[in-house]
Amino acid sequence: MELEPTRNLALELVRVTEAAALTAGRQMGRGDKVAADRAAVEAMRLVLNSIQMNAIIVIGEGEKDHAPMLFNGERVGTGTGAEMDIAVDPIDGTRPLAYGTYNALSTVAVAPRGTMFNPGPFVYMDKIAVGPATKGKINIEAPVAENLKAVARANGKAVEDLTAVILDRPRHEKLIAEVRRNGVRIRLLSDGDVAGALMTAWPDSGIDVLFGIGGTPEGVLAACAL
Template sequence: MTSLSSLEQALVLETVRVTEQAALAASRWTGKGDKHEVDRAATEAMREALNALDIEGTVVIGEGEMDEAPMLYIGEKVGGGARRFPIDIAVDPVEGTTVAAKGLPNGIAVIAIAERGGLMHAPDIYMDKLVVPPPAAGRVRLDWPVEANLNVLAQSLERAVEDLVVVVLDRERHETLIQSVRRAGARVKLIEQGDVIASLAAAVRGTGVHAVMGWGGAPEGVITAAALKCLGGEIQGRFMPETAEQRERLRGMGLDEMQVYTTADLAPGEQLVFSATGITDGELLQGVRRFGGGARTHSVVMGHASRVVRFIDSVHLEEHGARVTIRV
């Protein structure tokens, strides 16, 4: 069996290379208004980078089923080389395709890896989520009223409810939630896309974000869980199927729409590595900055075994077709 330290030591910087290459490729399309090209470029670069690694990887969280290629589809096998670490992979080559295409903040490339069975295989349906930072982990409940959770969060952070900022996706379905947060005295920050990066911001001090609430994609919930397990934060989520077909698929995967799933349920693995690289500027990560002969990227990478979070500033030089990366 691969040890915790060997898997993390071997792959932590490799995962950064994967998200860096996806972000660099996507950055050539940022601001051009074509979200499909942003996604295509990042996906192709991410697949190429994954296939260069010494892994035996299976995509368990991807962008669709096999017939939707060239996206990194659920069940796709990636990797090569001699050592072949057997791992499960959750990817989102571009979280926030629309914001990246528009040149708006918080577009990122993201990946999480774990030992086999270390990441839940979640269906692509909605999930009601509650994300809180480490001081509030284990102290909130998705089933509680919004006001109760905000009071506990404020106490955990030793702040007033009026000081709290809650990120919510800007959707009509969240109108009641938004009213509840504001009525409790907290502030709402509405975002167009990007609940993974918003959840990371909530788990890191100094970003000005204290929680994430509301419905988002279940696959993004699994990716978020991998990061929060490394950071010590918490996500709670409940699947929200909207059709009979979605309910049947959920049951077929052995999942219960009435159950509240925790961080440990969504990312049960002990050999977890998470990486994200900024495509456009945001609260936590800077976007790709291009200059004559190269580009600069800003990434965050973390491992559950080491409990170390690294922010990596890399300069990628391109001369005569060759690439050289310098990490600071």
């Protein structure tokens, strides 16, 4: 008879994001995104190191945020158990959190050692995200208009009834204009494109597609979630 209780990795990861979110939540609306991120990083690292696994962070805080913890290549876990790759973003959307607005998330993804996509030094990537109805029917290299038609067909809508989500950045000026030329509504996000990508998969979100250029770590995490 097994007397030693087993631990479920998925539930352990819930504890990881829960700790980061609850700790960072104390900084909500205080106007200090650095303090919010630091609180999330410290809490996430503490709980990650309590999990029975031998894990390496392949997508972490260091490349873009110059963080001293949860950096690429850092080992986390107890050092025993399954060998894993980990991608983390303790808080995606530190500015919305600091300003008391929406779409801040704590995120983590795991995969067996050597299987997590590692983008290396690339900080930003082109992104397109859609819900399950449009899976396999889009092409990131295709023109925006073509992808919008594919999304509309897959969801049984007219193109003019679609809503896209795009980060509100100067680099997206031409993209925003092109999407609107096709008659599509746009919800501009100040930050938090992981939340934006996930909205495409929520039936009642009203979001059909995400376009744009954003952080590579967030792109990988959003892909894992979708």
